[in-house]
Amino acid sequence: MTPGMKTVLEYLTSIPAWYLATSVDNQPHVRPFSFAAEQDGKIWFCTATTKDVWEELLQNQLIEATAWWPGHGWLILRGRAGLEDRANAEMRQAGYDHLTGLNEHYDGPNDSTLVFFSVEEPKAWICNHDEWVPVEL
Numbered sequence: 001m002t003p004g005m006k007t008v009l010e011y012l013t014s015i016p017a018w019y020l021a022t023s024v025d026n027q028p029h030v031r032p033f034s035f036a037a038e039q040d041g042k043i044w045f046c047t048a049t050t051k052d053v054w055e056e057l058l059q060n061q062l063i064e065a066t067a068w069w070p071g072h073g074w075l076i077l078r079g080r081a082g083l084e085d086r087a088n089a090e091m092r093q094a095g096y097d098h099l100t101g102l103n104e105h106y107d108g109p110n111d112s113t114l115v116f117f118s119v120e121e122p123k124a125w126i127c128n129h130d131e132w133v134p135v136e137l
Contacts, residue, residue: 001038002137003136004135004136005041005043005137007135008043008124008135009038011072011075012036012065012075012077013036014069015068015069017032018032018034018036018067018068018075019031019032019065019066019067020032020033020064021063021065022062022063023060024060029052029056033045033047034098035094035095037091037094037095039088039118042082042118042122043118043119044087044091044118044119045116045117045119046098046099046115047117048106048113048114048115049113054115057081057083058083061083062078062081063078063079063080064076064077064078072126073126073129074126074127075125075126075135076124076126077119077122077123077124078123078124079123080119082117082120083117084118085115089109092116093109095114096109096111096114099114122137
């Protein structure tokens with residue numbers, strides 16, 4: 001994992017929630033997310049095929065995430081959602097544990113409604129109120 005990827009993942013996992021934006025038919029949609037993991041040198045997120053966000057990603061894969069980490073500034077992460085779910089068993093278990101910890105209900109880590117998507121072509125910046133600093137990914 002690159003140092004930049006490690007920084008981005010640290011931002012996304014050090015706070016209770018961050019926000020993921022999608023856009024369909026020129027209408028932005030923003031919602032809280034809280035699971036992020038690394039696999040194969042990429043950042044991965046988890047959701048369910050039953051959620052609106054998945055339907056939106058099927059229509060338009062462009063995403064943007066933002067996270068405010070008090071004392072560290074905020075992160076902006078842009079990219080394209082890679083919709084091919086290649087989550088390994090460890091990440092599937094972590095995603096399942098995380099989402100069930102939020103009181104969501106699934107039939108285990110291999111439930112067919114759980115889906116993992118990667119961040120392809122990522123670009124990231126960290127801002128501390130005074131400047132935007134690009135993160136090399």
